[in-house]
Amino acid sequence: MMLHIPEVLSAAQVNEMRAALDATDWVDGRETVGAQGAQVKRNRQLPEQSPVTAQLGGLVLAALARSTLFFSAALPLRFVPPLFNRYEGGEHYGLHVDGSVRRTGAGQQLRTDLSCTLFLAEPEDYDGGELEVVDTYGVHEVKLPAGDLILYPASSLHRVTPVTRGARVCSFFWLQSMVRDNAQRAMLFELDQTIQKLRARLGESEETVALTGQYHNLLRMWSEV
Numbered sequence: 001m002m003l004h005i006p007e008v009l010s011a012a013q014v015n016e017m018r019a020a021l022d023a024t025d026w027v028d029g030r031e032t033v034g035a036q037g038a039q040v041k042r043n044r045q046l047p048e049q050s051p052v053t054a055q056l057g058g059l060v061l062a063a064l065a066r067s068t069l070f071f072s073a074a075l076p077l078r079f080v081p082p083l084f085n086r087y088e089g090g091e092h093y094g095l096h097v098d099g100s101v102r103r104t105g106a107g108q109q110l111r112t113d114l115s116c117t118l119f120l121a122e123p124e125d126y127d128g129g130e131l132e133v134v135d136t137y138g139v140h141e142v143k144l145p146a147g148d149l150i151l152y153p154a155s156s157l158h159r160v161t162p163v164t165r166g167a168r169v170c171s172f173f174w175l176q177s178m179v180r181d182n183a184q185r186a187m188l189f190e191l192d193q194t195i196q197k198l199r200a201r202l203g204e205s206e207e208t209v210a211l212t213g214q215y216h217n218l219l220r221m222w223s224e225v
């Protein structure tokens, strides 16, 4: 399941982040991938150890913690600290699958169940730079307003098309979900959305309480917490 989460960051937060990002030094993005990724990756990133990366990454995670839609869809257990990338002058990232296990700064290993891209440049400020995600339904082109996020299974083949004008700036990161299986997680998300709609219409009715109970019993059965 791919999901667009709108307005994770406000326009003011995006501007603040861009001011910090545009004033800092970037390194070759090939530093953070294995040999296979290095052959197809052409972009720049903030160094993982940079204090700017840690500070802005903290702001991204704090903003996500306020999003009930994100929580409901991702059921996050652990995050890889957010990184930041920049594509311009024809830079691109060829077709690849993200690594299945990542080490966090604290030396913890986590399984990458979901990939996230948070857009930090407005779509009209650059040409190209679409995130193309391939799944069984075909190829999905993603280019979102600044402040919006796309969530997609980390197992998906994906690429970033060449940026031919302007600069594409994003934050990207992975998370391990409480529910490993994509189909089970999608079912829980749909059930939760149904419960929210029912609750808005009927309040704490017998139906809402019963469905909420079912939701928690499924989550108890499927979660790895």
Ligand code: NI
Pocket (backbone or CB within 6 Å): 096, 097, 098, 158
């Ligand atoms: Ni990737």
